[in-house]
Amino acid sequence: MSIARLAAPLLALLLVVTGCSGQHGDHAAPPGPELVVGSKADPESRLLASLYVSALRSYGFPARAETADDPMAKLDSGEFTVVPAFTGQVLHSLQPDDSALSDKQVYKAMNAALPEGIASGDYTTAAEDKPALVVTPATGQAWGGQDLSADLTLVQRHCDGLTVGIVKGGHAPAAVGSCKMPRPREFPNDTALFAALRSNELTAAWTTTANPGIPGDLVVLADASKNALIRAENVVPLYRRNALTTRQLLAINEVAGVLDTEALTDLWRKVAGGADPQAVADGWLGEHPLGR
Structure with missing residues (x-):
């Protein structure tokens, strides 16, 4: 048998093997363990x-x-x-x-x-999703600011007589700067918490910065990371x-x-x-x- 006649079937076999290998590569198992x-x-x-x-x-x-x-x-x-x-x-x-x-x-x-x-x-x-204080626009205006870290005395000036609330199971910092925060009243959900804030039963409400339930008509007091008064999350x-x-x-x-x-x-x-x-x-x- 001539070399040319031998080469033809060998070349065909090589193409089949290569083609199978390529198909296997396309559907290869993902690298490493799950x-x-x-x-x-x-x-x-x-x-x-x-x-x-x-x-x-x-x-x-x-x-x-x-x-x-x-x-x-x-x-x-x-x-x-x-x-x-x-x-x-x-x-x-x-x-x-x-x-x-x-x-x-x-x-x-x-x-x-x-x-x-x-x-x-x-x-x-x-x-981030760290604790945050929410107030009504009227309270924010009366306090003369909406940024805790820009005015380090913002909460301190209004510390006495603060009434705060939180949804049951939430976390509230014990202090904001030099203001020792009062024990928050607990509410069953965001709806009840923010309703109490709007009706002036509360001065402020504890929530978190990424909470999707914060109503748009309320004010979240900012707390920039550089001069943060509340721990980063x-x-x-x-x-x-x-x-x-x-x-x-x-x-x-x-x-x-x-x-x-x-x-x-x-x-x-x-x-x-x-x-x-x-x-x-x-x-x-x-x-x-x-x-x-």
Whole structure:
């Protein structure tokens, strides 16, 4: 048999093998084991986990979300790989007496307090959900300002006789600057809380900066991070040290560059309305692709 006649079938076989290999590559299994992003079971926590799942998937990494009563314990044991959290809450759980307030100070102190096997990614400098005081426009005008950090005596000047409220289960700082805050009256929901504020039963109401239930006719007192009087609460991904590749870490860190408080509020509003957290996260990251 001639060399040319032998070469023809060998070439055909090579093309078949190459074609099969190419098709397998098109449908190859995703790289590495599936990463587990953990959170508590409430809708807001599930949304944050879904954002980081979407981020990892957008880079081609398999990931899924799971819930637990104590996500940090699961992260510490290695059952979870990534757990989104808020910087101030993590710091308070690890160092309750730490006095850091601004976003940079809180992030630095939190990193110093993390257990040896856990590290933190980039925090969202533009996305926060920290305690905030809400007042009526009339109160804001009477107080002569709406920015706590610009006028460090704003609350102090009106500290005596303050009556404040909060939704049951919420967190209220014990002090704002030098003003020791009174124990807040508890209300069953935002509707009841803000109705009491409007009817002047309360001077101010405690809420959080990303709460989608804050009515537009009320005033949220600002508290800039540089001279913050209330501890920062920025979104941050915690992860198992040495468990992520460089590109996986890049994927979760890039969330910090696209997420802001306005977007976080809108996403939580959709989830509160019954939307699936993963679908909401996927849709939002589809409109705000990472790595651009």
